[in-house]
Amino acid sequence: MKKLIKVALVVVCMVSMSSFANAQKIGYINTNDLIPNMPEYKTVTTQVDAYKKTFVDVLQNLSNELQTKGADYQKNQATMTDAQKTAKQAELNDLNTRANNYQNDAQQKVAQKGEELMKPLLDKAKAAITEVAKEKGYTYVVDSSTTTFIVAPPADDLLPAVKAKLGIAATSTAVGK
Template sequence: MKKLFKVALIAGCMILLMGNFAKAQTKIGHIAFDQVVGLLPELATVKTQLAAYQKTWSDQLGTLNTEYQNKLNDYQSKQATMTDAVKSLKQAELTDLGKRFQEQQSNAQQQVDAKTNELSKPLIDKVRAAVTAVAKEKGYAYVLNSTQTDLLVSPDADDLMPAVKAKLGLK
């Protein structure tokens, strides 16, 4: 009786282990995420809005640069006739204007980056939702971004691009 119990216990454990092994097999897919975002028709609107936003910053920087160049040219042309006190004052003014230009340039880049993130977020969220839905429908546990993954060795995976494009209504 004890032998029969042991055999049944071992058989039950083996069945349990085999079930867990089968469960451990997960499906992996991949997609070129940036490529899908690039196919969205809304991207043209985002690019137009970003170009207009960048132009406002570019115009402001251009005005500041013109002011700096004018003052620099004026300083250089009159430098020989200036007193030491006036030279020192003009040099300080040019240095201050140069610093303001650099700060404005840095601020402009930060603002443009923030605006890019703000305008791109809905597109990224839309594609991410479609990828998530397709992965769930098809039973994928993991989906890798094939444009940003540096895996040297990886198991075979399925390309989800056609299914996600269909989900988003893209050709």
């Protein structure tokens, strides 16, 4: 009787370990290879670049003004009174501070706009990855663009299947590569 219980217990353990191993299927995908190949990516980057250009133009104007006023100060400082020099230096410092603040603000706004415009694209990619993982029985999918793998079998790379799900040609390469 004890032998039968031990055998049954061993069988139950083996079955549960086998089903656990089968249930924990792990795949990977490199989203840095996926996202730039999505058709919407070019539109998003074009919109972000256009938005960035509005700030670059203003920054260029501020830079030109700073250079012009700085050159004028250098040229005329020998003939200026101390009060005029102090006022001109304060004006140049103020203009420089405004330019730096504007640049920092612009960088934050461009990053924010980029995130806002990329969100639907990232959501679409994530949905496709989730669908493919579910179809193929993967419990976990790791982004290999942010993780270094020592060993990763090509059979578990979901990139080709996700590209197919999104209608991206298998031979597409990332924009800019």
